[in-house]
Each structure stands twice: as C-alpha cells, then as structure tokens.
Amino acid sequence: MAGTVDDLTLTKSGGTLVEHVMAAIRHRIASRSLAPGGKLPSIRALAQTMQVSKSTVVEAYERLAAEGVIRSRPGSGFFSAAALAPLSLAEIAPRLDRAVDPFWVSRQSLEARREVLKPGCGWLPGAWMPEDEIRRALRGLARTKDPTGLTDYGTPLGLAPLRAFLSRRLAEQGVEAAPDGILLADSGTQAIDLVGRLLLQPGDTVLVDDPCYFNFLALLRAHQVTVVGVPFTPTGPDLSLFEQALAAHKPRLYITNSGLHNPTGAALSAVTAHRLLKLAEQYGLVVVEDDIFADFEHDPAPRLAALDGFERVVRIGSFSKTLSASFRCGYIAARPDWIDKLTDLRIAAGFSSHRLSEELVLAVLGSSGYRRHLDALRTRLAKSMASVVPRLQALGVTPWTEPKAGMFVWCRLPDDLDAAAVARHALNENVVLAPGNVFSAAQSARSFMRFNVAQCADERVFRELERAMRLAARG
Amino acid sequence: MAGTVDDLTLTKSGGTLVEHVMAAIRHRIASRSLAPGGKLPSIRALAQTMQVSKSTVVEAYERLAAEGVIRSRPGSGFFSAAALAPLSLAEIAPRLDRAVDPFWVSRQSLEARREVLKPGCGWLPGAWMPEDEIRRALRGLARTKDPTGLTDYGTPLGLAPLRAFLSRRLAEQGVEAAPDGILLADSGTQAIDLVGRLLLQPGDTVLVDDPCYFNFLALLRAHQVTVVGVPFTPTGPDLSLFEQALAAHKPRLYITNSGLHNPTGAALSAVTAHRLLKLAEQYGLVVVEDDIFADFEHDPAPRLAALDGFERVVRIGSFSKTLSASFRCGYIAARPDWIDKLTDLRIAAGFSSHRLSEELVLAVLGSSGYRRHLDALRTRLAKSMASVVPRLQALGVTPWTEPKAGMFVWCRLPDDLDAAAVARHALNENVVLAPGNVFSAAQSARSFMRFNVAQCADERVFRELERAMRLAARG
Numbered sequence: 001m002a003g004t005v006d007d008l009t010l011t012k013s014g015g016t017l018v019e020h021v022m023a024a025i026r027h028r029i030a031s032r033s034l035a036p037g038g039k040l041p042s043i044r045a046l047a048q049t050m051q052v053s054k055s056t057v058v059e060a061y062e063r064l065a066a067e068g069v070i071r072s073r074p075g076s077g078f079f080s081a082a083a084l085a086p087l088s089l090a091e092i093a094p095r096l097d098r099a100v101d102p103f104w105v106s107r108q109s110l111e112a113r114r115e116v117l118k119p120g121c122g123w124l125p126g127a128w129m130p131e132d133e134i135r136r137a138l139r140g141l142a143r144t145k146d147p148t149g150l151t152d153y154g155t156p157l158g159l160a161p162l163r164a165f166l167s168r169r170l171a172e173q174g175v176e177a178a179p180d181g182i183l184l185a186d187s188g189t190q191a192i193d194l195v196g197r198l199l200l201q202p203g204d205t206v207l208v209d210d211p212c213y214f215n216f217l218a219l220l221r222a223h224q225v226t227v228v229g230v231p232f233t234p235t236g237p238d239l240s241l242f243e244q245a246l247a248a249h250k251p252r253l254y255i256t257n258s259g260l261h262n263p264t265g266a267a268l269s270a271v272t273a274h275r276l277l278k279l280a281e282q283y284g285l286v287v288v289e290d291d292i293f294a295d296f297e298h299d300p301a302p303r304l305a306a307l308d309g310f311e312r313v314v315r316i317g318s319f320s321k322t323l324s325a326s327f328r329c330g331y332i333a334a335r336p337d338w339i340d341k342l343t344d345l346r347i348a349a350g351f352s353s354h355r356l357s358e359e360l361v362l363a364v365l366g367s368s369g370y371r372r373h374l375d376a377l378r379t380r381l382a383k384s385m386a387s388v389v390p391r392l393q394a395l396g397v398t399p400w401t402e403p404k405a406g407m408f409v410w411c412r413l414p415d416d417l418d419a420a421a422v423a424r425h426a427l428n429e430n431v432v433l434a435p436g437n438v439f440s441a442a443q444s445a446r447s448f449m450r451f452n453v454a455q456c457a458d459e460r461v462f463r464e465l466e467r468a469m470r471l472a473a474r475g
Numbered sequence: 476m477a478g479t480v481d482d483l484t485l486t487k488s489g490g491t492l493v494e495h496v497m498a499a500i501r502h503r504i505a506s507r508s509l510a511p512g513g514k515l516p517s518i519r520a521l522a523q524t525m526q527v528s529k530s531t532v533v534e535a536y537e538r539l540a541a542e543g544v545i546r547s548r549p550g551s552g553f554f555s556a557a558a559l560a561p562l563s564l565a566e567i568a569p570r571l572d573r574a575v576d577p578f579w580v581s582r583q584s585l586e587a588r589r590e591v592l593k594p595g596c597g598w599l600p601g602a603w604m605p606e607d608e609i610r611r612a613l614r615g616l617a618r619t620k621d622p623t624g625l626t627d628y629g630t631p632l633g634l635a636p637l638r639a640f641l642s643r644r645l646a647e648q649g650v651e652a653a654p655d656g657i658l659l660a661d662s663g664t665q666a667i668d669l670v671g672r673l674l675l676q677p678g679d680t681v682l683v684d685d686p687c688y689f690n691f692l693a694l695l696r697a698h699q700v701t702v703v704g705v706p707f708t709p710t711g712p713d714l715s716l717f718e719q720a721l722a723a724h725k726p727r728l729y730i731t732n733s734g735l736h737n738p739t740g741a742a743l744s745a746v747t748a749h750r751l752l753k754l755a756e757q758y759g760l761v762v763v764e765d766d767i768f769a770d771f772e773h774d775p776a777p778r779l780a781a782l783d784g785f786e787r788v789v790r791i792g793s794f795s796k797t798l799s800a801s802f803r804c805g806y807i808a809a810r811p812d813w814i815d816k817l818t819d820l821r822i823a824a825g826f827s828s829h830r831l832s833e834e835l836v837l838a839v840l841g842s843s844g845y846r847r848h849l850d851a852l853r854t855r856l857a858k859s860m861a862s863v864v865p866r867l868q869a870l871g872v873t874p875w876t877e878p879k880a881g882m883f884v885w886c887r888l889p890d891d892l893d894a895a896a897v898a899r900h901a902l903n904e905n906v907v908l909a910p911g912n913v914f915s916a917a918q919s920a921r922s923f924m925r926f927n928v929a930q931c932a933d934e935r936v937f938r939e940l941e942r943a944m945r946l947a948a949r950g
Contacts, residue, residue, distance in 0.1 A: 035812050035815045035816050037811045037812050037815055038812035038815070038816075039810065039812050076786075079812070080812075103819050103822060103823075106631075106822050106826065107631055107818075107819075107822065110628055110629075110630055110631050110822070110827060111630060111631055123627075123628065126622055126623050126625075126626040126627045127622075129625075129626035131622050131625060131626060134625045134626065135617045135618070135625070136617075138613050138614075138616055138617035138625075139613075139614065139617045141613055142610045142611075142613035142614045142617065143610070147601055147602075147606050148601050148801075149801060150601075150604075150606060150609045150610070150613075150799060150801055151601040151604035151606060151609065151799050151800065151801055152598075152601045152800055152801055153585055153598065153795075153800040153801070154585075154801070155585055155586060156582055156585045156586055186661050186825060186829065187825050187826060187827075189823075189824065189825050189826040190824065190825045193823075193824045193825070197697060201677075202676075202677060215822070215823065215826060218819070218822060218823035219823045219824060221823065222672060222820055222823045222824060311551070320628070320826075324625060324626050324831070325626065325627055325628040325827065325830075326623075326624060326625055326626055326627055326628070326629070326829070326830040326831040326834075327829060327830075327831040327832070328827070328829055335514070336512050337510055337512045337513040337514055337554065337555075340510050340512055340513070341510050341513070343582075344510075344578050344582075344693070345697055347578060347581050347582065347585070347690070347693065348578075348664075348668075348690065348693035348694045348696065348697045349664065349665065349668045349694060349697060350661060350662050350664050350665045350668070351581065351662060351664040351690060351795075352585060352662075352800065352803070354661065354801070354802060354803055354829060354832065355800075355801040355802075356799070356801040356802040356832070356835075357802070357829065357831070357832070359801075360831075
C-alpha cells in the first residue's frame, strides 16, 4: 500500500498529497464545477486523474467527510454536502451557499418564498400585471368554439393571427417584418437561444455590453463561446472599444437590449445605432437586438432592426415583462432563410410552440384594456423611479445614469463596497439584491448594483440595504 | 482576369472549375446545408473557400440562376430559389420540395391544413383529447384566488404540487423519484434537449434504435453528435449488436422510448431491459428513457428507471399525447446532481417554466374525468388498431410486429416499394404519410411506413395509399 508514503509526500505547493486532493475537491465545489449535492468522482477515477494512489483519495475523502464538506452515501459514493438535505417541497429557502455567478439573481429570485423581498429581480410585482384581462382571456378560451386551440400542437411558425398582429406592431416602430418572417418562441430567452444555436459554434466569440443582462452570460456559457464585454455608455456601447473588439476578436454575434438597456436603463442614441451598424457591416457581425422592454418606453429609442431591415439584425421580443410571465411567448424576426432554419431547430429542440399561450397572449394584446394597462404601467413606473432614486441617494447609492424609462436603475455603492458581499448579507435577511458583477463578463462592476424600483415599495428594502452595506463595510 | 482560364481548367473530377462550383452549390442545397431560400456565400467568400477566381464563381452563380436553382436579389446577393415566394399567411400548403429527412413528417404534419389527412402524424385527433376537462381547468384558473399562477414566473424546478403528483405516479410504476428529483420542462422534447446539453459535446456518439422516433435524429443533429442506430427487435434493441456498438463507438448516451416504442409499438422485455442495463454499466453508458406513451399501455412494460434507480438512467415524460399538445409540459427525473445542473441550463436557455401550463396540466391530471378519459382512450385505440390493420393488410401492407398498445403500427410495404416515393405521391393528394427512412439513422427502412391508427378513420386514407403505391410502383 502506497497510502502512507503518499500521505507524507510533499507536493510542489508544499502540502501533502492528501491535502492536495482535498484542495482540488474544495476548489471544484467552490467553482461550481461540482454542483451542491453533486457526486464526486469515484476513488479509482480520481486516483487515476490526479496520479495518486487510491488510499490517498480515500484518506482525502474521509477527512473532507469529517469536515462536513462531502458526505458518503453507502453504495452510491461521495457527494458534495451542500444540498444533500432534501429541499423543502413547498418553496425553497435562500441558498446562501450559491456562488455569486450569472445564475445567482435568477435562482435566488425565482426560488424566493413570498415573504422575501426582491429589489434585485427583473420583473414587476404580480399585482402590476393585467390580471383582469388575463382572467377574461382564460374565460374566453374556455368557451372557444374551435377546440383545436385547446388540444392541438401549434403550427411550425406559431399562431398566424398573433404573427400578423406582431407584424403590424413592428411596422409602427418602423420595423418591416412580414408575418412569415416572424417565428414565435416559448420565451424571449428561448428565442435568443435558438439564434445562438443557429449561428454559433463552440469556441466562437460573442460581444455583449458590460454590464449586460446576466442571463446572456449564462446562456452564452451554455453555448461554450468566448464572451467579450464592451463597456457601455449612457448612449450605447463605447464605439471605439467596440471596433477594437471587432478587430481583435472577430466576433460572430453581438447581443444587446436595444430599446431599454438592462441593467442600466439607458437607451441607444441614433448616432450610436447608425455607427454600430456600419461597424457590424464592415466586420461581418450579426446583431441580436433583444427588445424585451419595448413596452416600457415613453419615447421610442432608435431600433437597429428599423435601420438595418434584417440584413444583419435579428430582432427578439417577448411579453413576460408587461403581460404575464406565467404563459410565455417570445418571437424572432429575422431574414427569411434564417427563420426557416430556426423553425427546424425549434422543432428539433421543442417540437411545437405553446399554442394555448399564444392564444392567450393574442387575446390580451388585442384587448382595449391592455393599452390602458401599459399607459398606467409607464406612469406608475415613472412615479416609483422618482421616489426610489432619492431614497437610494440618501444611502450614498448613486445612479450611474438617469434611466430613460422602465424598472431598472443601475447604481454605484458608496466607499467601493463589494456588492456581492452586500447581497449576501441582505439575502440572510430575505432580501434578494442584484450585485453588479453578475452583469459583467469582465467582473468590472464590483461596486455596482441594479435596483428594480417596482420592487422597492417595502421600507424594509432600504433598511436591509443599509444594514447589509454596514456589515459589508466591516468586511 | 483568370476567369476564362479557370473556366477551361479541368478539375480532378473531370469537369471545369465552373461546373465544380455549380456542383458544390447543388450539393449544399440537396443536403439542406443550404436551406430553401437560404443565402449563398458571397462571391468573394466562395472564391476564397474553393480557391478559384471570383469570375469563376460569378459564372457558376449566373448559370445556376439561369437554371432557376438560385436567384439574385439586387443588393442582397444570391439565394437558393426553393422558398423565395412568400409563404401564405393563413396556413401553409404542403411543401413538395422538402427533402424527406427527419423534419419531413413533423413539418408536413404541423403545417397541414385541416382538410389534409395525417395517418403519418404522431398524435391523436383533437376530438380524442379530454376537451371538457381542459375547459373546466381553464374556468377554474380564471377564478383562482391566487393570481400568482396567472402572472408570475414559475419556480426553477417547476410547480411543486405537480412534481409531487408525478412523484406519486412514478412510484406506482416502481420508479422512485422524490419531487425535488423531478424538473419540469416545457415539453418532453425540451427535456431531452436539456439532457443532451448537459451530457453531450459535439462529436460525441449517441446510440438510438433503428428505427427510432425521427425527432431524436433531428435533435441529435442539432447537437452535432454522431448517431449510431442499433437494430430494434420486437422485445427491444438487438443486444449483441448493441454491445458491438458500445465496444466500437464508446457512445455517451442511448436514447429510447421505453414503454411503447415509436415507431414500432413494441415494448422492452424484462430480460432485454435487465441485460441492457448491465451493458450500460459495463460501458459507462447513460440511458435516456423517453416514456411519453406510458399512458397508452394496458400492461406496463418494464421500465429502465425502475430497475436502475437513476444510477445511469434519465427518465423523460410528457402529457402532449394524452392530455393536450396545446399547453405543454414535460419532465425529467434523474440524479439530484444532474437535476441541479439541468435547472441552471433551463434558466440559461429559457429562464423559467411555463407556470400556467403546469397549473392546467395539474388540474386536468388530478380530475376524476382524466382517468376515465385514459380508459376510454385505450379501448378506442385498441378498436382502431383492430380495424385498421386488416385494411392495411388487404393492400399488402404488413405489420412488422403486433403493437402492444398505442396508436402506431410499423408496416412493410409490398414489393419493396420506396416509402418516400409513396409519401410524396400521397402528399400531392393531401395525405401526410410517415416513410420509414425518416426513422432510420442508417436509412435501413426504405420500404417501411408508420401508420397512426387513430388518424385512419377516413376511407380516403386507404384509397390514396393504394393510389400512391400504384404510382410509386410505376416509378
């Protein structure tokens, strides 16, 4: 047995081999390459990988188990301890052990129990949504004379009258898309994912804004591409750095929120939009314009799809932010040949669209109540913005720019505070915040935080933010 | 200018360079690597790729345009001609130009107008679905006291009471899955896609049955993996060939329909299931068991997940076949560490589940009417099977095996007829058939066809089948 010898052998880093193996496992857990509750490699496999004896791995695993870092399940092997306890069925408690990565805000927000406050989340309170119109649409569908909408698969492109409706709406924004140039998707996120599957290969490079919507980073990670962030200014990406990135990295795609930018609430200027498209043409770049916040705008900002006419722009939209996040529907408007390929991809990856969701979205969108709802929403958001920003400023939390509209304000914390530390302290008290670096490919937003003014009605938000900042300042 | 010289230069294959370029473009169109309506490479790009002069490419493009194979759009470049005409808004006519590939049946069936008969499609007529229960569920949701189900995102794993329900149902089948070991997906197809995204890398090898559900082939193509088909027998895959494939190709996954097999209607025997799992263990294979037809069974066949306990089996299910295809919901039951990673992937690729669909599925599943619906469905399917099979036999169309249950019967056409040719003739008369090779990775099912007995109530099915076979026999 080489175990005892191994155990005494010093590694280059100075520890014993057993400590070396322990450190490797700890690193895998910390870096999330081993998920909470995840199964560890078998003793034989790890011994082989790390070129140590099996008894060294046995010793390392036993010590980690004694420390509570991992657990043994007889007959099944060893598991990372974090999530071994069965999660509660009803709703899941905040997971303090979770790494502050691009999934942090989404999982903490989506998993949150009702008493949890979510100034960091990316959606409106349910009470702000058009509940009456939704109930009416459900009742209408319950008595529809055409039962195919209740039982049958959707068509490959998605519900034709909804595509016709979207085509008219896009035309109002100066975007020319025929109904058959629009593919409905199960969500805006799925729409972007499909575009990625069509246009990206592992190892490609994609440009995003820095900061950008964190789920772009999560999605691009799933596509195994290299992500390059271009610093964002209050009128769009910094174009000289954008061009440098184009020249240096030859990216295939640039993904951005055009109308209202997430997380900053800024909007593209006409000059930036025009120059950006010229650069895109020059460097053969495809631009994915995710216009999910379009309905929040007071004065429409320039749209890349309107300027470009789908030569190299793909337009994405969705209704999860203003209509309902419970029955979802996104869309892609793009070149006809891409739409055809995207349709095949969607069949491969999901077979058919969610016809009932499309029927409901169409019913609500077409109702007179929905336009009124949007008007009321914009006013309500503007009021919330006007009242929340001074409250944040009073705590030394400063807006980076004045948002054009919408629910987000992107702020710098005082005293170079670490926003991730602040967010962890707040989560302890059931407040989900959105620390800056989850939005930053380059981790350049350590002291920034995104606030959703619609989710800041409770006094406790400001109290807990102040407390969390105080605790973080102490280190 | 090297153009005229190029044009006269003979290539290795004997043609001129211009002909060589023309053949390459024709091949791209025929192989669908260039979609109908798809944009051709720019003249400069293709000249560079093919190492010919630009004038050679110009000449090739012009000749192809003269032939009508491609079209020029001033200012935009050249496009494959097939689908340039705008598609009709209302519903799309049969596309006779479409290649008979794994997308053939899905697109023809999903796009079909109402008067089109679909004995080749993979679902029941809408009138067979539990319409009353669905209307009741919609009305119930319209008056729900908890509006979060109408407006809010779902939780990361999906609706907890539905997962609890599924956990109990799986337990009845001997499959032990805790509610938190189940992740809801937007469809069974999305569920398989997520598993593929977790476990596969481009270039990996995946085993499927030959024949298998055609969308497995479409999905795996999207994952850029190598697909190896193992001949299927009436009791499961041929195990000696299965083992040969394991040894030769070291596949990462095997994807199969376990309960009732698509397209054959066969079911795994207990012996095959047990041996298959032993081989899987021996070769480190993960098995994806898509149990979408579970509710059609009279006597449950053995389930791999029941034997294996999620050591190396992933169980997929869905309700699109027996409840509704309009509001969709699938699920994945798997090892806890995989469920956690799959949840992250689902957030990245779709953000949240379709909560309203989950609420509706739960309401219908839990209704007493649904059990009665399933009983009635099984009886009705058995009757259809009993009446359709003799009608097919009278035309010389012979079942490969007697289906255990369900809607599919897999048949051999007489006289070695080419099923793809038969299907094309039938489509001309608005009948969508399912030719064998769309189910076969090795294209080994040229004379086979899948029939859906629930879609064969119209006499015209048999009349057009006979006519199409007669035309195909003439060549």
